[in-house]
Amino acid sequence: MGGLDGGGRDGGGPPAGPHLEWTVIGSDIGPLFLASTEEGLVRVEFHASTDLIDPLAARLGLPAWRPAEGAEVRLAEPVRRIAAYFAGGLRTFDLPLDWRLTSGFNRLVLRELAASVPYGQVVGYGELAARVGRPGAAQAVGAAMGANPLPLVVPCHRVVENDGGIGGFGGGVETKRALLALEGVLPAPLF
Incomplete structure (x- = not known):
């Protein structure tokens, strides 16, 4: 696991078994941190910073993986929908969500x-x-x-x-x- 500078990449595919996929994307309001589990989107953070992934991965008890930019697996659809939202073409996200960080x-x-x-x-x-x-x-x-x-x-x-x-x-x-x-x-x- 590593910070937003590219750590957590293994140079290949995602780790075997459950894991946390994460990325950082640009938006009209600044960089957004996105993370997803096998259940769905689990975390969105405004003003993405380098200290987000390690505590989140530890809290969820999952290894973290950052795919190469543009090669997101679980996050491909959330990334597309967020871009569509900021372009004015999306009014509801309608994505699978992982609610485990709230109760x-x-x-x-x-x-x-x-x-x-x-x-x-x-x-x-x-x-x-x-x-x-x-x-x-x-x-x-x-x-x-x-x-x-x-x-x-x-x-x-x-x-x-x-x-x-x-x-x-x-x-x-x-x-x-x-x-x-x-x-x-x-x-x-x-x-």
Whole structure:
């Protein structure tokens, strides 16, 4: 296993048995780290950095493998769909997801978000809490959004403050604004 500089490649195919495939792709909002298991996409990270793969591989108990650029096996479809999203041609990712990095209330909230808040719409933290049967748990919903292992694909950028404020975002508020502008919720940033 290694950092984003190409470590984890074995020069050939993926390791035998279960493993974590990962890559870094460019996007309109900066480099994105993507990782997938045999079950599906398991991690998306904004502002990819060299310290992501080793802790993730250790947490999942899987060897990590980075295919040559453009030769992704499991990640080929997520890479294509993310490119289509930023080109304005994709409104739902509809990918197999591996939810093992989240559980309990957080998983419940993230699944509800993914199922019920489509492209171009937003929901308030409090409203999302009510949808999962926990009215008054807006702060807990905010914590679930901050712990989302699959941002962009599970669209936590679509969760805003109940009073109309944009709210926080793990990828940075400017990234949230850019995503909401791409989806037509906000005017495009002037910069």
